[in-house]
Amino acid sequence: MTIAAEPAVQVQGDRVSLLRVLGPAHVWALGVGIVLVGEFTGWNFAADKGGALAALIVCWIVGLLYTSVAMIDSEVTSTVAAAGGQYAQAKHIVGPLMAFNVALFLVFAYTMLEVSDAILLGDTIVAKAGVEGLNHNSFIAATIVVLAWLNYRGVLMTLNVNFVITAIAYVSIVILFLSVSPWTQGAVLKLNELVTPGNALPYGWIGVIAAFQFGIWYYLGIEGTTQAAEEVRSPARSLPYGTMAGMITLLIAAAMTWYVCASLMPWEYLGITYYPLWDAGKLTGSALLENLLFIATLLAALASANGCINDAARAWFSLGRDRYLPTWFSAVHPKYRTPYRSILFLLPIALAFAFIADLNQAITFSILSGVLQYTFMSINIIMFRKKWPLGSIRRGYTHPFHPLPAIVLFCLCVVTFFAIFLGFGSQLIAMVAFYFLISLWFHFYRYKFVRRGAQFTMPWPKPQGY
């Protein structure tokens, strides 16, 4: 196998395309930036569903789900290096209808997550201010518009900013962890008093199953790294490296977060608070830690919304480029090299949802679309290995123990769907019905506009059996 590398060319004649300027650190910043907000809020609702121990059990089991996601994604994306990520994968491996649905999963998951982040940021500022009559709408608008502007102006600055604010938010968790003497119980932490055999699993094992829905928040969005595929200098190297490093980072952050929070507050409170880490900072009695965790909560929400705008716009842009949607959306800014029309199109949609939706609804729609996407990924990798076995095409990364990660991922997705059904059954049914109807529209109306041969761009040999 030989790779003859030449300087990447972005403009050829009158053509303009996305800019290849990113490295592994940007991929890490994109993935961890999207996810880290889940440590600051979201995961703790798992404690409400099943107790503090259930939140820890799902931290590990859902960690297994996302490790499978990261491994599978790294292999396929290091081969299908195109904006759109899982959409481009689905298009080449499964087919156009699956690809269309996957792109919608992506856009919904990231836009709803962006909405949730903006609401969280607005609510956090209002809670801190404690001023009567102060509304969160101005902070929501500023979050969404400023970050859209940043994304509009270029991917390099966007992800440089994400790297810095994500790193600060992450370091704040480490500082909190080290500040509470984690090696000593009784001084600050009281895990043995707060989590006892009598209250560890207050609703039994069904509570653990129900907790899966919010356990997703520990890691939701790490698969977003693949959206940068067309903008990284070396996709085959940077994407697996950035994604796997991100996953390791998040597993450590999730474990530290649970340990500190479960050792500082009873599960009844932990399960309902919107700010578990900020509250943990307050409970240490240190004003410095309290303020640090307040700022870190804001930065984590900003980093997540920033990455979500980046990813949703690229998925939407890819749909336009393949004529799955009007080609108007596939425009690239000739100066900033960003999918500027897609960014602008999704901006008022995010604003509208942020002003009218509540946090729980937005989070649930995001999680639902995410889990639909993970279910697809488990099927996708089986088909990928079957159609293009090892050795038939160049892979930047080959994940081990195939098909075990795919089977684990599929089984855990089924459990998570059941957990979502327990809590948000009507939303689950409504969303599945929406995807079914939109699939009919695509199949019977929109697909006739697609240039069928031109959409398959990877220089691969014919798949086995064709």
Next chain:
Amino acid sequence: MWVALSYACWGISIVLALWMLYDWFKIDTTYSEEMLTSSREGELEAVSEKHRI
């Protein structure tokens, strides 16, 4: 202070939104639609890497 910050947020949002709309209009009227939508998936990959096993 928080109320002033709230008004500042509205101001920044409006200014940046207007700037993006202006830039969008300027770009769309300066460049041809063919050029703006000329990006092709896999093009860079084909340019920068030769796929051989």
